Amino acid sequence: MANITFVEHDGTEHTVDIEEGKSLMQVAMDNGVPGIDADCGGECACGTCHVIVDDRWIKATGAVSEEEQQMLDMTPEKEVTSRLSCSVNLSSEMDGMVVRLPEFQM
Amino acid sequence: MARRIKSPTPIYSVKDMLNEQSINKILVPVVNKSSAVVPFHLQIKGMHIFQKAKNKILPMLAEKPQFVETDIPEAHQVALEDIDVSNPFMFRQNKWHSYFKRLRDECPVHFQPNSPFGPFWSVTRFEDIVFVDKHHDLFSAEPAIVIGRTPDGLPGETFIAMDPPKHDVQRQAVQGVVAPKNLKEMETLIRQHVCDILDGLPTGQTIDWVERVSMELTARMLATIFDFPFEDRHKLIEWSDKATNSPEMAGGTGTVDEVFNAALEAAKAFAVLWHEKAARKKAGEELGFDLISLLLSNKDTEDMIKRSMEFIGNLSLLIVGGNDTTRNSITGGVLALNEFPEEFTKLKANPKLIPNMVSEIIRWQTPLAYMRRIAKQDVELNGQTIKKGDKVVMWYVSGNRDERKIEQPDAFIIDRKNARNHLSFGFGIHRCMGNRLAEMQLRVLWEELLVRFDGIDVVGEPEYVQSNFVKGYAKMMVTLTAKDSSQ
DSSP states (O other): OOEEEEEOTTTTTEEOOOOOOOOOOHHHHHHOTTTTOTTTTTOOOOOOEEEEEOOTTTGGGGGOOOOHHHHHTTTTTTTTTTGGGGGGGGGGGGGTTTEOOOSSSO | OOOOOOOOOOOHHHEEEEEEHHHHHHHHHHHHHHHTTOOOHHEEEEEHHHHHHHHHSSSSHHHHOOOOOOOOOOOGGSSSSOOOTOOTTTTTTTHHHHHHHHHHHSSSEEEEEEOOOOEEEEOOOOHHHHHHOOOTTTTTSSOOOSSSSSOTTTOOOGGGGOOHHHHHHHHHHHHGGGGGHHHHHHHHHHHHHHHHHTTTEEEEEEHHIIIIIHHHHHHHHHHHHTTOOOGGHHHHHHHHHTTTTHHHHOOSSEEEEEEHHHHHHHHHHHHHHHHHHHHHHHHTOOOSSSSSHHHHTTTTTTTTTHHHHHHHHHHHHHHHHHHHHHHHHHHHHHHHHHHHHHHHHHHHOOOOGGHHHHHHHHHHOBBBOEEEESSSSSSETTTTETTTEEEEEHHHHHHHOTTTTTSSTOOTTTOTTTOOSSSTHHHTOOTTTTTTHHHHHHHHHHHHHHHHEEEEEEEEEEEEOOOOBBOEEEEEEEEEEEOTOOO
């Protein structure tokens, strides 16, 4: 089965199955991946489901909306391949994708 | 209703000719421009004199609501169209539950045309509030986020009441002060302060929790953030309280003169602090992680002192933002555990619940009741048409008790699932910048409380603040019981 790997700030890895149509945030929450807060529950309105996507996979995650960009700009931990995981919809093409979690969600 | 409006006869024709906003529009840029040459506490003084003169010429601008407390009737006794949740005694008389429940059930987007603060819409359901908060393209945060208005001539320029793109630049310049690496350093300092405060508390006698703990801890935290002289820390609290207490803003008990005088004192003190730090920077000293050092290290803000309205606006935002909110959550948490004693038992048995409880405290208390917006165009919301230019109030305090979103919303449940999904920090680009600092402070406080005390019993009823904005406590008497050290 297709899967993705979340890497916590301390290096702990969590590999979870991809469920197509769900968001990256949702599968993290469903599988109890620590380090994602998702305070707004997936509205792209709080910035607390921040992940940093591995360079090789950033294209596969699709475009960043203006709304998402604005929320990302509010975190001092933002990197070039930062995304809000609630705004990344999973597909089987993301099989093997690796995303890192920041030290803190803001 | 519990208010009486004292107002001189309005002279509308003159008001139309010499519109207040147009005066301020002309004045504010002039003040900012002149600030390079005139020390800005003198400018604030000038504004104060100007404002007094303006009120003499145009008495209707001096029209200030005055609030006299009377008993608020039960929510079901009032006609729906007459409901006015801007009444600053709603919280004190504990009537807000039933009024907001009625609005959520019967008229979730509600128009009140005749409040002392002018006409306004109330948005009361969780989902609708998220919609308004997210859509800064439809709803502007300018020029103020309280129901009423800031005193004439002292608008202050602060990013909480700015739209993009200006908002984004200003916020990014200061948000580093609450960045994770700073929080780590601050946690050690905050824990030292917490221990110091708690170790000084007597057991077995009645003390005012607000004064001894909530205000003291908040003052020390603010002094830390600003690297403000520790012995003068209570000044920060005093300025902040005065800045938000003017009646025309949110129904408080203060006066416009007090707002100006507080601004004047704060401006002077912070200018001194700024120049000291600037001199140290010039001498090649490494700057600390306090706010002013941070502003001085950023090229967008290193000369903010030359833009007086922006300087005073941003500093007051951070003082006010860290004052009422944390203070009233510190008090609210104790009150909640007294109203729901089985939760205190649960907490003592399992201190690992503290972080989750902190979110639940912040939801249950909702220390700031709302944020206000102005519609930038006509917007349909839950069956109502909000017209361009209308005032829209997002009542977080109501959304946080919305039965449609939160199970048993009036109950305080420290192990509540999804406790983080509350509205108290707001959503979207204006989301609270200090949220992690606030959570950390409350977590540290509760960690240290649990190792020292077995009981924190509220004695009598707390005294509430008069305001429709700050949902807070003026006084709350408690008796502490020490933890049995043999356990």
